[in-house]
Amino acid sequence: MSHLILLPILLPMLTALLIMLPPVHHSPDRRRWLSMASTLLLLVMSVWLLSQTLTDGVTFYALGNWQPPFGIILLADTVSVLMVCLTSFLALGAICYGSAGEDERGSFFHPLFQFQLMGINGAFLTGDLFNLFVFFEVLLIASYALLIHGGGKNKTKAAVHYVVLNLAGSAVFLFALAILYGTLGTLNIADMAQKISAVPAEDIMLVKAGGLLLLIVFALKAAILPLQFWLPATYASASPPVAALFAVMTKIGVYALLRVYTTIFGEHAGPLAGMASAWLWPLGLATIVLGAIGVLASLDFRKLVANLVLVSVGSLVCLVAIGNTAANSAVLFYTLHSTLVTAALFLVADMIALQRGKAADRLVSARRVAQPxxxxSVFMVAAVSVAGLPPLSGFVGKLMILQAVDSGPAQIGLWSVILVSSLLVLIGLSRAGSTLFWRVSGQPANEDKAKPLQVFAVCWLLSASVALVAFAGPITALTQQGAVQLADIPATLSIILPAAGATP
Structure with a gap:
């Protein structure tokens, strides 16, 4: 049992506590360097954990040596560890951008940032639904404070909506867990997968009700239509590094959908198999359409980028609904691409806004930016990638999405929506770019030039789009391995519950 699985959770927690103690707390430079160094170390450990997982296969950590299904476990497989690596890579770019000055606009930015990383990594690594709820609450509490960091009317208004909706979602989550625990007698994901096929006939509707309540919760977290209305205003009002980190928040909801409805309610679940697909497919397509329309209708660049998040979420949800190995592999690759590119666009939007005077990021004529x-260049690279044009990672991701459906009405529906939405996104980004860089008047203000740490953060995130293409072969092989591993429920159960020795 390797203790390495614990480190992506422990390191951010210990870093947050250390930053709040003197003498680190009293020095902005010490807070920044400690936070950046810790996040870099987190990335190194995440890659190390991924390497170990690829060598050893699925492993788990039983806290207190209480073996499953009775104790709390952390699960390290290719899917969960890949998501932890994504979070660490994203966090390094976001914390570097925040350390250029945004962190001093309010209190406790760095401890809150680290606590949020703790919650995100815990949500990806947990092997228990109740502890998924716990880590959801940890990351949400940190996100509440980060959202209003620096203050302002828009942030406060968005934060109120965000907090109220997520508190309601947490209540529904608890109801779902109570129903499932009452009927199955466990909340260990592997143990639930083993017991789901043997549910008595009189309890099937209760379990289905619990599963559908979970679907509502995860749909809210992922911002799936009709529960997406909180996202554009929330992401657009957040400070740039927070909005960049929030790019992975919706992916936690998608990951939960993938994990729960593949492992627990997968093909082995008898009458409960595939209960989510009938809902996720049409809602995913509708979310793509709504996001693409939002891109065209946006009056400022930040909201345009927020709507791009909706487009990516809809695409991922459609793939989860398809549920085959190719679709799950595409989920992983497209999650890597879309999270990092949209995060970079949030940072680019701030850099542009700082150089356009009172117009900020509004899509209107304004003064010329100081560094056109x-x-x-960074706008062009991000726009080409997020629109799915060659030669960047968006093209590979869209190709994998289109190839996930073999034939039939599903192929016609998905291809039509993906291609038309890509065209609308391209038109929206072209309009935004021409307005921001060509409809200009007056002289730029040289004092608003981007700082080196800000430029590094944007280039760091955009470099992932190039790397995903340059190493597309190994990365797609990795995502394929993750998809196969996710679908091999008996193998996972034999590792986590060896005493049971049963297959679902």
């Missing part, structure tokens, strides 16, 4: 070559 730099900002135009």
């Amino acid at each position: 070559v730099l900002l135009g």
Whole structure:
């Protein structure tokens, strides 16, 4: 039992506590360097954990040596550890951008940032539904404070909506867990997968009700239509590094959908198999359409990027609904691409806004930016990638999505929506780019030039789009392995519950 699985959770927690203690707390530079160094170390450990997982296969950590299904376990497989690596890579870019000055606009930015990383990593690594709820609450509490960091009317208004909705979601989550625990007698994901096929006939509707309540909760977290209305205003009002980190928040909801409705309510679940697909497929397509329309209708660049998040979420949800190995592999690859590119676009939007005077990021005529070559270049790279044009990672991701459906009406529906939405996104980004960089008047203000840490953060995140293409072969092989591992429920159960020795 390797203690390495614990480190992506322990390291951010200990870093947050250390930052709040003197003498680190009293020095902005010490807070920044400790936070950045810790996040870099987190990335190194995450890659190390991924390497170990690829060598050893699925492993788990039983806290207090209480063996499953009775104790709390952390599960390390290719899917969960890949998501932890994604979070660490994203967090390094976000914390570097925040350390350029955004962190001093309010209190406790770095401890809150680290606590949120703790919650996110815990949500990906947990092997228990109740502890998924616990880590959801940890990351949500940190996100509440990060959202209003620096203050302001727009942030406060968005935070009120965000907090109320998520508190309601947490209540529904608890109801779902109570129903499932009352009927199955466990909340260990592997143990639930083993028991689901043997549910008595009189309890099937209760278990289905619990499963559908979970679907509502995860749909809210992922911002699936009709529970998406909180996202554009929330992401657009957040400070740039927070919005960049929030790019992975919706992916936690998608990951939960993938994990729960593949492992627990998968093909082995008898009459409960595939209960979510009938809902996720149409709602995913509708979310893509709504996001694409939002991109066209956005009056400022930040909301345009927030709507791009909706487009990516809808695409991922459709793949989860398909549920085959190719679709799950595409989920993983497209999650890597879309999270990092949209996060970079949030940072680019802030850099542009700081150089346009009172117009900020509104899509109106304004003064010329001070660094048109730099900002135009990073905008172009991000726009080409997020629109799915070659030669960047968006093209590979969209191709994997289209190939996930073999034939029939599903193929016609998915291909039509993906291709038309990509065209609308391209038109929206072209309109935004021409307005921001060509409809200009007046002279730029040189004092608003981007700082080195900000430029590094954006380039760091955008480099992932290039890397995903340059190493597309090994990365797609990795995502394929993760998809196969996720679908092999008997093998996972034999590792986590060896004493049971049963297959679902």
